Amino acid sequence: MTDYRTLNRANWDERAPAHAASPDYAVDRFAADPAYLSDVVRFDLPRLGDVAGLRGVHLQCHIGTDTVSLHRLGARMTGLDFSPASLAQARVLADRAGAAVDFVESDVYDAPDVLPAGGFDLVYTGVGALCWLPDIRRWARVVAALLRPGGRLFLREGHPMLWALDDARADGALTVEHSYFERPEPMVWQEDGTYVSTDATFQHNTTHEWNHGLGEVVTALIEAGLDLTMLQEHDSAPWDALPGRQVRDADGEWRLTDRPWRLAQTYTLQARKR
Template sequence: MQEFTDANRANWDERAGLHAARNGSGYDVGRYIQDPALLSEVVRFDVPRLGDIEGTRAVHLQCHIGTDTISLARLGARVTGLDFSSVAVAEARALAADAGDDVDFVESDVYAAADVLERGTFDLVYTGVGALCWLPSVSRWARVVAELLAPGGRLFIRESHPIVWAVDERIEGDIHLRFPYFETAEPLPWDEEESYVEVDRPLTATRTYSWNHGLGEIVTAVMDAGLTLTGLTEHDSLPWQAYPGQMIERPGGEWALDRLAGVMPLSYTLQAVKPG
């Protein structure tokens, strides 16, 4: 298992530097410095479901370079971002400092989050798009979430739908299910030079490993961890172009299927609370 983690960390270390470029490529992070009210597309999409988080103590797991983390802070939360990539944490700290946002960032594997953060003290545990697929066990992740939450605290996930990860986007012209929908012991290996946003150069740490988790498995893991499900919404869009040539871009950075509109969910928002 360690070899998979090491390969993924090397990949995300490299991505973090490219995504945080200040030349307009990657995440175009200069926007957050220029506009102190700017929210990331991911967080802005879910503002109606997040509601008022002013004054809450929040942790953003697998925060990458911190654009969503900073956005939560701009909505009034006191936020800690956590990521296993030292490069991502360094870039996130630099961006928050340059943008003038008061956010803490901690380097840690997500499974060790309850060991490096104060257990049972967070009003909100937040996870954004593209996080769960890098974890071999969704049940273990859910137990960590439950440990972090204070009584009455809330889990909030916006994620790509697991059906998306089961599709082989390399086959053009239609939607082709080729990969496991359910969690498997062994990961899927990938070897890709491209990132999911435009970057200055191809990746050199190209090898990664990922795991899918069915929606039922995710819901069950959350409930088995002692949390009460309070919301589950499936969406017909997601914030990246999963299937080039088969999608249309909507205002706000969301992408939806074009010719095949409505045939499958593309993302979901899940909420749960820890009984108080």
């Protein structure tokens, strides 16, 4: 059986150049405007607080737009990702943006082996990261291992309710089709596109993914030695998760056109290491 990391890494390696070239990631704007921040980081500025001077690590950083944004807010950032092609694009972005960010290639579960234990004030994880991991408790232990006592995790993620929906019905109805909770077996997807605007075509289209219920995430962090300090659910996401059913607001967030309060699409969570 093919290891899930091999399949998923091939998918991300192939898509990283297309993501960096897409206007949706705004790499050129990062280079041109030293004050520019990613949509994801800008959305959470009211919740993020002051990060100036903090030593931070961005787990599963992809091409580094959120990592560079946190650097621009004053944090001393390291980005970690298992995709060498993504990190190649992240280093180009940081160089063009004049951002002194270190990037480390590693599977997220191996992060404590390549980064200093207890060496970080801030662990940051952005949207669309946790679904690639089969074991949320193991991830929480990684977060705890990286944080100093009193350090904090800041996470914005796709809501497990959103991941559980089937949005492909011909009648347009949204139905709960996939597991809300973490299951041992992965959800296997065959998708030849990607979530940004691009004309690129791809060959590596199989991925293995897992959902993690909100309670499972919170419980895993508590068991790992962190205390929850914030949990907010949002009726929007920074990408069009349900095409044909949504409208984009002035801040670049997408929400249901019809009664958006029906569906939590993302959440922001913060927790501190005891």
